[in-house]
Amino acid sequence: MAVIIKTPEEIEKMRVAGRMAAEVLEMIEPHVQPGISTGELDRICHDYIVNVQKAIPAPLNYHGFPKSICTSINEVICHGIPNDKKKLKSGDIINIDITVIKDGYHGDTSMMFCVGQVPELWQKLCRVTRECMIKGIEQVKPGAHLGDIGYAIAKHAHAHNFSVVEEYCGHGIGKVFHEEPQVLHYGKAGTGIILEEGMTFTIEPMINLGTKQSKLKPDGWTAVTKDKKPSAQWEHTLVVTADGFEILTLRKGETI
Numbered sequence: 327m328a329v330i331i332k333t334p335e336e337i338e339k340m341r342v343a344g345r346m347a348a349e350v351l352e353m354i355e356p357h358v359q360p361g362i363s364t365g366e367l368d369r370i371c372h373d374y375i376v377n378v379q380k381a382i383p384a385p386l387n388y389h390g391f392p393k394s395i396c397t398s399i400n401e402v403i404c405h406g407i408p409n410d411k412k413k414l415k416s417g418d419i420i421n422i423d424i425t426v427i428k429d430g431y432h433g434d435t436s437m438m439f440c441v442g443q444v445p446e447l448w449q450k451l452c453r454v455t456r457e458c459m460i461k462g463i464e465q466v467k468p469g470a471h472l473g474d475i476g477y478a479i480a481k482h483a484h485a486h487n488f489s490v491v492e493e494y495c496g497h498g499i500g501k502v503f504h505e506e507p508q509v510l511h512y513g514k515a516g517t518g519i520i521l522e523e524g525m526t527f528t529i530e531p532m533i534n535l536g537t538k539q540s541k542l543k544p545d546g547w548t549a550v551t552k553d554k555k556p557s558a559q560w561e562h563t564l565v566v567t568a569d570g571f572e573i574l575t576l577r578k579g580e581t582i
């Protein structure tokens with residue numbers, strides 16, 4: 327199966343879906359405070375997506391995922407399941423991952439939030455992980471290789487003595503949530519497929535303070551670090567343009 331090149335009409339629909347996913351993060355930001363449960367965050371996002379945006383929360387029932395967003399706290403790498411018992415406390419770092427479907431197309435984005443007072447090293451992990459995502463994004467242009475993205479990301483993570491999760495990756499996205507290509511967050515420059523105008527995919531590095539090794543919780547979804555040290559992740563959806571990239575999930579006031 328080859329990588330699907332989107333038409334200008336499809337890219338316009340992905341702009342709309344991407345903008346909506348970003349708006350959910352903008353909306354939820356003031357709610358991310360000590361004491362709120364991840365279940366409440368899920369309900370607020372679900373209701374906004376369904377009732378205000380008239381869109382669909384893509385994770386809900388996706389391969390059996392039971393909630394509308396993913397909430398991944400501290401040692402959780404990705405795909406944390408919101409629940410009413412798990413409350414945020416000062417010192418936590420949390421990734422909130424939003425994917426909406428609007429008019430048949432997906433927008434997928436996530437970011438880290440620091441809750442209350444977070445230790446400087448954990449704040450640095452969050453900051454450097456965002457820089458990793460940006461360094462990956464900056465590689466994107468027609469003629470670049472997919473491996474250039476992973477190489478740039480891993481180089482920056484390793485420069486700070488952090489590790490790169492290898493079991494989960496970015497992905498092509500469009501009518502389908504996860505389509506080709508797989509976008510690895512490590513690799514060798516000059517290898518992999520050559521990027522072409524009209525490709526749409528995510529870049530979503532997961533960077534760990536300690537070991538890169540992960541394990542899956544018995545719930546079948548929650549991925550955690552083997553050493554229980556924290557993990558951070560940021561994600562954007564982008565399209566390859568004639569001379570570079572366009573980020574489809576930029577938030578208001580966000581610059582790269």
Ligand code: MF3
Pocket residue numbers: 384385386388389391395396405423424425434528530547561
């Ligand atoms: N949004 C996640 C990603 O970035 C995927 C979540 S799948 C779910 O690809 F089922 F866990 F929601």
Ligand code: CO
Pocket residue numbers: 434496497528530561
């Ligand atoms: Co994604």
Ligand code: CO
Pocket residue numbers: 423424425434435436530561
């Ligand atoms: Co996502």
